[in-house]
Amino acid sequence: MTEHTASPAPRPHDLPDVSDLVVGVLGGTGDQGRGLALRLAGVGQQVLIGSRSADRARTAAAEIGPGVTGADNAECARRADIVIVAVPWEGHRDLLTALREELAGKIVVDCVNPLGFDNKGAYALRPEEGSAAEQARDLLPDSRVTAAFHHLSAVLLQDLTIAEIDTDVLVLGDDREATDTVRALAARIPGMRGIYAGRLRNAHQVEALVANLISVNRRYKAHAGLRVTDV
């Protein structure tokens, strides 16, 4: 006879071990993707960067350094356990539509910021689905979609003279296990914490806040990040 015992609720700061997971980075040849690949490979994570062209991905992987390999986007999605989506907003919908099968069952981490720019600076765009992350959720019904890594400076990520990145990563999603996995991934990068910050329906403002950080950077000549206090 089996006794069913309710497992205790996970404590908010407990994190799973993600060191064996393969991380894919779609759009990994861009600045944000390169920076994340560099930092994750630097702590021993196996990283696979994707690009439309497998050749370009392999060249970029070799430039980024040890622990990083390249493939076309479809193979990147197929081979990775966690897939970070770091493409420009303009290519977001088409890419995810094309990779629906490859991304089935995977944890998808959307870090895309839909922004427009004019002579007054950056401003937030409003995707019809509410946010880039909700667009991803709608396009990828068989994936575990989360949103994170929006506020990182690609400059700081790629500058290895900076040992620790002084910022928290806001992690959003409707699947507790998936968001905990992404929080653990963020926490592997020295200086960062992964902080749960709500459901996907509250992703728009997190994506859009990059417009404000761009204003901060311009005014203060900074590479601003965010820390959550009292956590």
Next chain:
Amino acid sequence: MTEHTASPAPRPHDLPDVSDLVVGVLGGTGDQGRGLALRLAGVGQQVLIGSRSADRARTAAAEIGPGVTGADNAECARRADIVIVAVPWEGHRDLLTALREELAGKIVVDCVNPLGFDNKGAYALRPEEGSAAEQARDLLPDSRVTAAFHHLSAVLLQDLTIAEIDTDVLVLGDDREATDTVRALAARIPGMRGIYAGRLRNAHQVEALVANLISVNRRYKAHAGLRVTDV
């Protein structure tokens, strides 16, 4: 003959002296308003809280303590130099419509967060003007509208056992002198800095981010705030 010399651009961390300004708090009998009044009076700022009922405002002012007086909203707006709008979103439009004349020429600081709540928690509302702050700007064409103080915990503000509030205040607006004044006001509260964070057209996401902080607070049993790093 007069020589015109361009004055040097102000440095980003320079702040004006605001210690002589009278601060009004519309909705000053609510938790957020009381907390701000308490903290500002505590550093010697002259604070006037407003309410629909002058009696209720005077009672609340007496409870908050020395340096705080009460008046009805119209008198509060008329007598103050800087007016913080801390009313519930539901009353925002009507209040500002009624006070257009009293608020003419004043620096208005909107700290209203348009939120909805259901069984999944808080979510952002989208005002037709874009944000509460942009609604204020549209309703108050003769005022200098800014947005700030969105992310403060009313609990921490009102708890005087906490000497310093560990958070930055994001200050938005299209008028440099007005945003600098509000930044200086925020910086008077121990622990806080006032950080310029963009134009009013980027206010929505700053207001809406409170929904995310509510999720953080719930998960981590915290009173979360935000720090901007590298500034």
